[in-house]
Amino acid sequence: MLLPTADARTVRTRSLALLKNYRGQLARVVIVQALAAVAALALPWLLGDLVDAVATGTTVAFVNRLGLVLVGVVLVQSLLTRFAHRDAMILGEEIFARLREDFLATVTHLPLSTVERAGTGDLIGRTTNDVDRIQWMVRFGVPRVLVTSSTILLTVVAALLASPVTALSLLVGIPIIVVAVRRYLRVATPAYLRNSEAFARLNGVLTESVEHATTVDALGLGRRRRRITDRAIAEAWDTEVVTLRMRVSLFFWLGVSFMLPVAAALLWGAWLVERDAVTLGAVTTIALYAMQVRPHVSELLFWVDELQVALASLSRIFGVSLVEPDRAASGAAPDDEHIEARKVRYAYRAGTDVLHDVDLDLVPGERLAVVGPSGAGKSTLGRMLAGIHPPTGGSVTVGEVPLVDLPEEDLRSHVALVTQEHHVFVGTLADNLRLARPAASPEEMRQALDAVDALGWFGRLEKGLETEVGSGGTELTPAQAQQVALARLVLLDPHTLVLDEATSLLDPRAARHLERSLSAVLAGRTVVAIAHRLHTAHDADRVAVVEDGRIVELGPHEDLVAAEGEYAALWHSWQQE
Numbered sequence: 301m302l303l304p305t306a307d308a309r310t311v312r313t314r315s316l317a318l319l320k321n322y323r324g325q326l327a328r329v330v331i332v333q334a335l336a337a338v339a340a341l342a343l344p345w346l347l348g349d350l351v352d353a354v355a356t357g358t359t360v361a362f363v364n365r366l367g368l369v370l371v372g373v374v375l376v377q378s379l380l381t382r383f384a385h386r387d388a389m390i391l392g393e394e395i396f397a398r399l400r401e402d403f404l405a406t407v408t409h410l411p412l413s414t415v416e417r418a419g420t421g422d423l424i425g426r427t428t429n430d431v432d433r434i435q436w437m438v439r440f441g442v443p444r445v446l447v448t449s450s451t452i453l454l455t456v457v458a459a460l461l462a463s464p465v466t467a468l469s470l471l472v473g474i475p476i477i478v479v480a481v482r483r484y485l486r487v488a489t490p491a492y493l494r495n496s497e498a499f500a501r502l503n504g505v506l507t508e509s510v511e512h513a514t515t516v517d518a519l520g521l522g523r524r525r526r527r528i529t530d531r532a533i534a535e536a537w538d539t540e541v542v543t544l545r546m547r548v549s550l551f552f553w554l555g556v557s558f559m560l561p562v563a564a565a566l567l568w569g570a571w572l573v574e575r576d577a578v579t580l581g582a583v584t585t586i587a588l589y590a591m592q593v594r595p596h597v598s599e600l601l602f603w604v605d606e607l608q609v610a611l612a613s614l615s616r617i618f619g620v621s622l623v624e625p626d627r628a629a630s631g632a633a634p635d636d637e638h639i640e641a642r643k644v645r646y647a648y649r650a651g652t653d654v655l656h657d658v659d660l661d662l663v664p665g666e667r668l669a670v671v672g673p674s675g676a677g678k679s680t681l682g683r684m685l686a687g688i689h690p691p692t693g694g695s696v697t698v699g700e701v702p703l704v705d706l707p708e709e710d711l712r713s714h715v716a717l718v719t720q721e722h723h724v725f726v727g728t729l730a731d732n733l734r735l736a737r738p739a740a741s742p743e744e745m746r747q748a749l750d751a752v753d754a755l756g757w758f759g760r761l762e763k764g765l766e767t768e769v770g771s772g773g774t775e776l777t778p779a780q781a782q783q784v785a786l787a788r789l790v791l792l793d794p795h796t797l798v799l800d801e802a803t804s805l806l807d808p809r810a811a812r813h814l815e816r817s818l819s820a821v822l823a824g825r826t827v828v829a830i831a832h833r834l835h836t837a838h839d840a841d842r843v844a845v846v847e848d849g850r851i852v853e854l855g856p857h858e859d860l861v862a863a864e865g866e867y868a869a870l871w872h873s874w875q876q877e
């Protein structure tokens with residue numbers, strides 16, 4: 301199931317709402333551009349006057365004066381055009397920045413379960429390809445559409461003012477444009493969608509072959525992969541031919557419609573001049589306007605085409621904000637640190653519960669180990685206890701308030717999940733630590749690193765907290781990355797921690813060192829440890845045995861061993877290993 305896409309109406313209302321924030325700037329761009337266009341329109345007008353003056357007889361001084369005025373007009377027009385372009389580009393950048401920030405805020409608050417169900421590929425496609433397409437449209441398209449449409453409008457108005465009868469010739473291309481563009485728009489969007497889908501498939505096939513080249517080689521799949529690739533290329537080729545044919549036909553008819561007004565202005569003008577209905581100068585003016593408006597109409601239509609692609613991307617981008625939130629802060633505040641799960645059920649897919657009415661009462665300050673066979677539901681229970689997903693049934697509460705009723709930032713100050721994924725974000729070490737507590741002082745961050753036994757390597761960093769880390773910066777080892785994550789927990793300071801296989805992926809030496817760091821972090825907190833090595837269970841205050849989504853045994857290690865049940869069997873077999 302993919303993330304939703306917004307319908308045309310939503311795209312329209314959201315785009316207008318976005319543009320509304322820039323009403324002032326938009327008006328400024330249009331006004332400056334209109335002034336530039338008026339200056340540009342003065343040229344044909346003055347040239348028309350010149351032709352008339354020469355035709356009826358005039359002085360050299362008049363021609364010189366008009367020449368000077370023409371130079372002045374060109375200068376003013378260039379200056380105004382420059383300002384109009386600059387303002388339009390700044391506006392484009394600001395609109396795009398706003399769109400991107402809003403989108404990022406939405407994406408980072410998406411319910412995890414929805415992203416997991418949709419697959420990260422869809423979201424990544426939207427945050428990269430679609431954002432790029434919009435960027436192109438907003439940065440260059442929006443300013444150019446403003447510029448070209450205001451120029452076209454003013455040219456037509458100026459032509460009508462200069463000589464209404466002759467200006468009629470400008471309209472002859474319109475029926476052809478309307479028919480060609482309407483036909484094109486009808487087929488363009490589905491054709492472009494098919495085209496991008498075909499290229500996405502081709503990309504997938506190529507990436508798969510390259511990424512798994514050794515497997516392809518080992519199993520002798522070369523010929524088969526080539527056949528699949530050829531098919532994908534053929535499909536991409538076919539869709540590309542369709543879109544190209546579409547464009548060639550469109551641009552042929554547009555070319556005709558652009559040339560037609562110039563020819564019409566000359567023929568119609570000549571006919572009118574012969575009958576003394578208009579002057580030669582008026583015909584010159586209109587013919588020049590017809591020439592002048594051509595590139596603008598052509599550019600506007602180019603952007604109309606690009607707009608189709610951008611609108612498809614916008615509907616995918618706005619679609620992300622249509623995802624229903626999986627929680628809403630109720631405003632209730634927990635009055636203690638007691639976490640309790642009551643009749644918790646959870647289904648990743650509707651109708652297939654992986655947890656069945658789980659009850660668990662955590663004693664504040666205790667260490668609880670969760671053990672059980674693979675796929676029993678341990679991690680899912682851990683995620684429920686940390687408030688990552690809202691349960692499908694039942695509730696997990698802290699101080700009687702459901703975890704999912706707390707604002708996200710409050711939730712993390714109560715309970716946090718520690719997994720083996722420790723991403724180091726691009727930025728400084730301080731940026732990475734402040735993710736947990738934005739207001740943390742350098743001293744607090746240093747103390748947090750000290751608490752997790754990281755001062756050794758930290759002391760060797762020349763720039764200390766200001767060291768750039770993450771991809772492209774100083775490379776941190778997996779153990780160091782994990783210590784940064786643990787230092788973040790110290791800063792976050794939740795009273796309860798859920799550890800999911802926190803140290804299992806590291807080599808034993810690093811793991812022992814990290815366990816020391818970890819125990820410093822765990823001191824004084826309630827801890828739920830999802831245990832894969834039973835010695836964690838042995839050291840815990842209580843052990844919960846999960847099987848098929850149920851807690852089947854719960855109690856201290858000694859009691860469970862004495863009871864000779866599931867846990868005792870696991871314990872004995874682990875000891876024998």
Ligand SMILES: Nc1ncnc2c1ncn2[C@@H]1O[C@H](COP(=O)(O)OP(=O)(O)OP(=O)(O)O)[C@@H](O)[C@H]1O
Pocket residue numbers: 416648649654672673674675676677678679680681
């Ligand atoms: N994101 C997911 N989407 C769909 N099903 C899932 C997802 N994550 C887990 N499951 C399923 O839920 C059940 C419980 O999985 P869970 O990871 O909670 O078990 P576990 O006891 O932690 O297993 P392990 O020790 O192997 O990690 C399994 O059947 C698993 O296939």
